[in-house]
Amino acid sequence: MGWKTLDDMDLNGKRVLVRVDINVPVADGKVTDDTRIQRITPTVRDILAAGGRPILLAHFGRPGGERKAELSLQQLVPALEAAFDCPVMFAADCVGAGAAAAAEALKEGEVLLLENTRFHAAETKNDADLAAGMAALGDIYCNDAFSAAHRAHASTEALARLLPACAGRLMQAELQALEAALAKPERPVTAVVGGAKVSTKLDLLSNLIEKVDHLVIGGGMANTFLLAQGHAIGSSLAEASLTDTASEILTKAKAAGCEIILPSDLVVARKFEANAPHEVLPADACPDDAMILDAGPASVTRIAEVFANSKTLIWNGPLGAFEMEPFDAATNAAALKAAELTRAGTLISVAGGGDTVAALNASGAAADFSYISTAGGAFLEWMEGKTLPGVAALEQ
Template identity: 75%
Template sequence: MGWKTLDDIELAGKIVLVRVDINVPMEAGVVTDATRIEKIVPTVRDILAKGGKPVLMAHFGRPKGQVVPEMSLAPLVPALQSALGVPVSFAEDCIGGPAKRAVAALAEGGVLLLENTRFHAGEEKNEPEFAASLAALGQVYVNDAFSAAHRAHASTEALARLLPAAAGRLMEAELKALEAALGNPARPVVAVVGGAKVSTKLDLLGNLVEKVDHLVIGGGMANTFLVAQGIDVGKSLAEREMAPTALEIFAKAKAAGCTIHLPVDVVCAREFKAGAENETLPATACPADAMILDAGPQSVAEVSAVFEACQTLIWNGPLGAFEIAPFDRATNAAAAKAAELTRAGKLISVAGGGDTVAALNKAGAAADFTYISTAGGAFLEWMEGKELPGVAALMA
């Protein structure tokens, strides 16, 4: 693995600086979705159990190095206390006198939350001086914010090089899941990549065709690949100017021994709205005045057969306009198949990205996947094969 976990580091009697992602949605000063807070509970509880004193560092919003009262972390204290079941105190700054005094006053069994790290310009600039000011507060550094690991900020990258460092439980689970999916996976491997635009996922597609055995392309992206094959997709969303790039990806996949799967039948409609009148046609037969909004049942059957033939699945993006019925059918059916195979122990399934999580939740399949990453940008950059500064620093 190359990185330490909480099991590899002495925490008793030590101030443990824990980088977390608690950038949660709020309304009128109240947390409306505490999912990200709940995910850090195992790490904080393990640190407490090992006799450490957890000091939480986090960002909130984009204050751009300025103190923005509306982006203070103070309103998160009640939600943290509720989730952790221990007293949580708050420091009005993340460095300097207020932070030092709050750390000194932290009682055993309690937790301290520092003010928004992004209130200081040195955070996003990854300034050594700012990182040193953070490091002065504790003896051990733990990173439990994989979702921020793709950013080389002071609290995610520089700080890890100044103190004994380890991955928290959430970071540990994420890294293990990703290693199982792309690092050293059980083969064959299939990746599902959907979404609107090829242009936003060029690096992703280019990396995947060299790493996986099968690549299923869905959503608006699939239309661009159909166009590249000379197929008329009517009024469908497609980046026609990206057709040459799509052909390059086909060639790269062929050279790497990766099979690309596109829809063989499609669901077409004249308007994009829930319950719109629609018809299922061969992918080559979209009417000139219609648009492709989903993959058809034959396509789903072929995708399901690929899933059955594989041992590892990585999923990013829906197969159609999953937000509205009936154009959610392909995504729902494929997700159900992946969930069924995972439950049966026949498939390791890892998924991530905002739309992906929403689509799998809507399909009722998320709970059965091996691992669902909520990291968004970091998950995508990992799929693209990029080095994540926050992870690399833990391995230094």
Template identity: 70%
Template sequence: MGWKTLDDIALAGTVVLTRVDINVPMEAGRVTDTTRIDKIVPTVEDIIARGGKPVLLAHFDRPKGKVVPEMSLGHIAPALEAALGRKVVFGSDCVGEAAKTAIAAAGPGDVVLLENTRFHAGEEKNDPALAAQMAELGDVYVNDAFSAAHRAHASTEGLARLLPKAAGRLMEAELKALDAALGSPRRPVMAVVGGAKVSTKLELLGNLVAKVDHLAIGGGMANTFLVAEGIEVGKSLAERDMADTARAILAKAKETGCKIHLPVDVVVAREFKANAPSQIVSASGCPADAMILDAGPETVSRLKNVMAQCETLIWNGPLGAFELTPFDAATVAAAKEAARLTRAGSLISVAGGGDTVAALNQAGAAADFTFISTAGGAFLEWMEGKELPGVAALLA
């Protein structure tokens, strides 16, 4: 793939500047979800096992170039120590004497955590001077923060150009999974894209119809495509001003040989609330006073059949209002089928995006997917076919 992993670089006796994403949720000074911390443990342990001293660089929240005490990474050090089972030495700055002192104070097997990179205005500006100050601290650069790879910041892009570099284990797993899904996938490839608005996923849809064999569109954006085909959708969420754009995407799909799958039946209700009285109607039969809140069982059956014919699945977004029962039914059923096919070894399944992860967890299907990205914006930009600066820098 062109980028190095930890296996390709000598770490013994080196200080390893390791960019991680530990931008975790906190409440009353305590970390409430350690998922992102847990995911960096393999990289940190591997660096130590190979004789390196891991020095963690990370951002936390959005201090916008100023020192904001409540956004200090010092608050996260206890959770990091607990996850690693190792002493964490905290440095009160990510450059300069405070950083050097913390690195020097760390003994064998210790981990160094430096202060929030975004306390410096130069971080988000990718200031070469700040990147150079960071580079002075170490011998090797490892990027394990795919979720920040779509940002050209000093610690994600600038620093990578100044030191020998490699991808951490989490970054390696992300890049391998994404290459398996769209780079050089096993075909046929199916993409499931849901969500509220076509306008937020225009580039995504435009890129996918040129790369996948089947594209299933769900959620509110499916309504916009139904409108584009002359179908009335009552009071459903739909971007009627995007109908021409939807038609252009349908036309491009015909040119590229991508089969678009829209709902053939839908679940409608008069109220947007959990357990609202609902009925199943054909996609063209939505009553004028009702709204479409989910795909129907016949649509789900057809999607399952398509999945069974495919070897690779990419999933982003729910098929309906999954946060409200019973309008999560289509998402849950389709996700469980994807999980079953993955367990059986007949499907490579890659999913990402906030709502997607929540929906797959709700369906109890997440654990069986081949790979689930928690990267959010970086995952979406990759699906849109954009170059990610943090990844490109590993190749430079």
């Protein structure tokens, strides 16, 4: 761990620039899901409790360097005040005289929210001058936006190098969970990788086969591997052009001592719709006019056995078409098994990615996982073994 936390900083009387992710859904000017706001609340409250004065930096939507009223962060002030239980001031820019005056006027027990960083085109260019303008507003930099840590932007990378820097509580939790899962995990380690396309997760698969003991592949991705093994997959979603790549991954995994687990039985249907007539067939018996929509019960039994013999689990992506009953069965059953083992204290379970979070929430298993990351792209890039600029900057 080469980065500092809030516990390592003297916050009393200091203005703390906190990079957060409050890119929340809004309808008619009101926040409809405040999950991301709730997740940064511990950081803000801890800074306030230590006598610090939090100044929030955040992006909202994709304004492309232009000021757009509908993407102003000002509309989030009521939701932030409700979550933090304190006054939240607002400045109409994230740099300049107005922002400086607001930062100077900030009182103990108050929070200042600066306007959307992406109203400046220089933000996404990691511009040094913009970062310097932000740095002038504070004494300490705290990054609590792991979800934006894979972007080298002015507020996530350049700014971190200009002030004493640390990780916020959410960033700290993300990094500790991921380090426990991949950097120094308890073995055996199992990874579940699902989703539609192999092409979007080639780097992930290549990295994982060198680091995990078992790799469960599900979803549309599994179909490409079944095709590579010579199995008919009917009209199933697959990437026929990547069968050679899939074969190479299987070969490399064997050489690395990583067992790849593909479905041994399948749930197939003729229509891609909820409750479509379906049947369970062996993995090599998909009819030409059918499509694979889930892994079968024998596959789930095997996955459960692997989980039971593992110490660490990393999960990214569903095992089937989890949005539709009954093709959510494999994902739900596997998730509930992981949750059961985690509750029992025999498994460390870390999951992340948009579809993954939705699937685990739908299964009812999410609350029992050791950690669930809402970071999406940053979570994926970390699993791919890539250096995240926002994290690397904290380690300087």
